[in-house]
Amino acid sequence: MSRQSTSSRITADSKKVNSELxxxxxxxxxxxxxxxxxxxxxxxxxxxxxxxxIGLRVIEDFxxxxxxxxxxxxxxxxxxxxxxxxMYLNATPSLSNVTADEFSLVFESTPFGEFTELPDACAxxxxxxxxxxxxxxxxxxxxxxxxxxxxxxxxxxxxxTEIRVRFIKKLHDAxxxxxx
Amino acid sequence: xxxxxxVIGKDNGPIYMRSRSRADELSQTVEHNLxxxxxxxxxxxxxxxxxFIVSSALDIIEERALVGSSASGYKGNPSLHPSASGGAVGxxxxxxxxxxxxxxxxxxxxxxxxxxxxxxNTKIKFVIVIEETSIPLxxxxxxxMFRKLHSAFCDLMSNPFYxxxxxxxxKRFDAVVTSIMSGQ
Amino acid sequence: xxxxPQSTSTTAPPDELPLELLHGELIFSxxxxxxxxxxxxNELLSKLEFIGFSTGYRLIERLLKDSTRFKDELxxxxxxxxxxxxxxxxxxxxxxRTNHQGTYxxxxxxxxxxxxxxxTKQYLEHGPKFLAxxxxxxxxxxxxxxxxxxxxxxISTMPTCRFHITIQxxx
Numbered sequence: 050m051s052r053q054s055t056s057s058r059i060t061a062d063s064k065k066v067n068s069e070l071x072x073x074x075x076x077x078x079x080x081x082x083x084x085x086x087x088x089x090x091x092x093x094x095x096x097x098x099x100x101x102x103i104g105l106r107v108i109e110d111f112x113x114x115x116x117x118x119x120x121x122x123x124x125x126x127x128x129x130x131x132x133x134x135x136m137y138l139n140a141t142p143s144l145s146n147v148t149a150d151e152f153s154l155v156f157e158s159t160p161f162g163e164f165t166e167l168p169d170a171c172a173x174x175x176x177x178x179x180x181x182x183x184x185x186x187x188x189x190x191x192x193x194x195x196x197x198x199x200x201x202x203x204x205x206x207x208x209x210t211e212i213r214v215r216f217i218k219k220l221h222d223a224x225x226x227x228x229x
Numbered sequence: 230x231x232x233x234x235x236v237i238g239k240d241n242g243p244i245y246m247r248s249r250s251r252a253d254e255l256s257q258t259v260e261h262n263l264x265x266x267x268x269x270x271x272x273x274x275x276x277x278x279x280x281f282i283v284s285s286a287l288d289i290i291e292e293r294a295l296v297g298s299s300a301s302g303y304k305g306n307p308s309l310h311p312s313a314s315g316g317a318v319g320x321x322x323x324x325x326x327x328x329x330x331x332x333x334x335x336x337x338x339x340x341x342x343x344x345x346x347x348x349x350n351t352k353i354k355f356v357i358v359i360e361e362t363s364i365p366l367x368x369x370x371x372x373x374m375f376r377k378l379h380s381a382f383c384d385l386m387s388n389p390f391y392x393x394x395x396x397x398x399x400k401r402f403d404a405v406v407t408s409i410m411s412g413q
Numbered sequence: 414x415x416x417x418p419q420s421t422s423t424t425a426p427p428d429e430l431p432l433e434l435l436h437g438e439l440i441f442s443x444x445x446x447x448x449x450x451x452x453x454x455n456e457l458l459s460k461l462e463f464i465g466f467s468t469g470y471r472l473i474e475r476l477l478k479d480s481t482r483f484k485d486e487l488x489x490x491x492x493x494x495x496x497x498x499x500x501x502x503x504x505x506x507x508x509x510r511t512n513h514q515g516t517y518x519x520x521x522x523x524x525x526x527x528x529x530x531x532x533t534k535q536y537l538e539h540g541p542k543f544l545a546x547x548x549x550x551x552x553x554x555x556x557x558x559x560x561x562x563x564x565x566x567x568i569s570t571m572p573t574c575r576f577h578i579t580i581q582x583x584x
Contacts, residue, residue: 383474
């Protein structure tokens with residue numbers, strides 16, 4: 050294959066390369082954290098924290114791009130989160146078990162899990178724990194306090210990866226002192 | 230049928246080897262064969278034999294992969310020429326052997342088997358030993374085997390818990406090699 | 414440490430954002446630093462470089478899966494400047510200089526990861542942190558191609574930067 054066709058193939062696959070780059074960077078980060086931290090639980094926490102920080106910022110971009118109005122109810126929120134996953138990670142989770150307070154995002158294959166194989170020592174590692182963090186951070190920026198956690202993971206042998214999101218309460222903007 | 234699949238790292242040390250012993254050939258069912266094809270399912274003799282075949286193949290791979298080198302002449306058997314016809318070759322163009330293609334073609338041939346090689350841009354070498362049977366495999370089939378292997382290797386590299394250069398211990402990779410060795 | 418204000422260009426494709434944000438987090442969140450090494454910039458740069466190294470090393474394997482072998486070292490470096498850079502940063506390297514003795518200087522006039530932070534002096538001190546990851550990517554890619562190198566970067570005027578690659582020859 051000539052060099053020309055290599056370059057055209059690479060540029061045509063831009064989305065794939067972006068995704069690959071992100072997955073590899075994230076993967077190395079996880080692997081580093083597993084080495085640096087003693088307990089897997091600590092790693093899980095760190096991944097969630099990183100996700101939270103990312104979520105705080107992703108939401109700005111999302112709202113700027115989409116100009117969606119405020120969500121009417123939880124299902125509306127769930128659908129927007131679905132759309133965001135498609136936009137940023139080219140992932141298409143489906144919604145399930147939607148109630149007034151909770152919903153699940155179900156990924157047939159996670160954006161991260163495709164080639165990852167967890168070593169035995171990391172049985173309790175929540176590899177994609179960054180995702181619940183992103184959801185929590187993003188929701189907080191739109192005044193929603195939610196709890197998000199992974200309840201099933203393809204990397205652990207489950208059929209799908211499932212993130213459960215539970216609405217806790219609405220957050221009110223803290224008013225600066227002196228204002229009412 | 231592929232009887233041995235080997236992956237050799239950059240430093241020419243093997244990082245993966247799967248082979249099938251002669252004894253297994255006599256077994257009746259494919260399932261039985263597959264179950265015997267685990268790493269340690271071969272006799273020590275056979276493994277040694279394949280190790281030797283693979284290391285000799287490495288020398289030829291080095292030669293073939295040299296691009297633009299003054300690889301004059303042609304060591305060895307004319308039947309090693311990658312051309313499909315396999316007929317006797319007259320004046321051989323030394324440059325033809327040196328190739329920039331990843332697939333390197335047949336490296337060695339004996340009565341019972343033929344050895345094929347492939348080297349990636351990242352100096353990872355794949356060697357497949359194909360048993361000579363009455364129904365020879367076509368060149369395209371062999372190329373496909375290597376492509377599958379290469380694809381599996383790239384997937385392995387995307388696993389952050391696999392340390393490059395270390396020996397391969399992946400269920401996914403094993404599954405691909407199994408499918409290659411069982412003829413898909 | 415406060416993150417610089419985000420100036421997202423919504424014209425850039427959204428799938429580029431996750432990596433940018435993750436990269437920003439790696440730099441500013443302190444997640445890479447152990448407790449006793451907080452504030453140790455060398456430790457941070459070294460860890461960022463390593464993450465880049467591993468990423469570049471693994472990425473090149475897949476990028477070159479269907480490609481023929483490179484002719485020589487210069488061919489390899491040119492690939493880094495063109496196809497590889499385009500794949501990652503959506504543009505080619507603007508200028509390549511070499512002394513033909515193993516040193517290469519790659520200049521990017523509008524380096525993607527720098528253009529996002531405010532182009533004021535205020536964030537200039539953080540500049541090197543934004544380059545460490547990319548230095549690692551280059552070094553990782555070359556390493557997997559059999560070329561051992563040292564890669565350092567310098568910022569001239571934001572957002573222009575140069576990557577200096579020095580090939581380590583086995584003596």
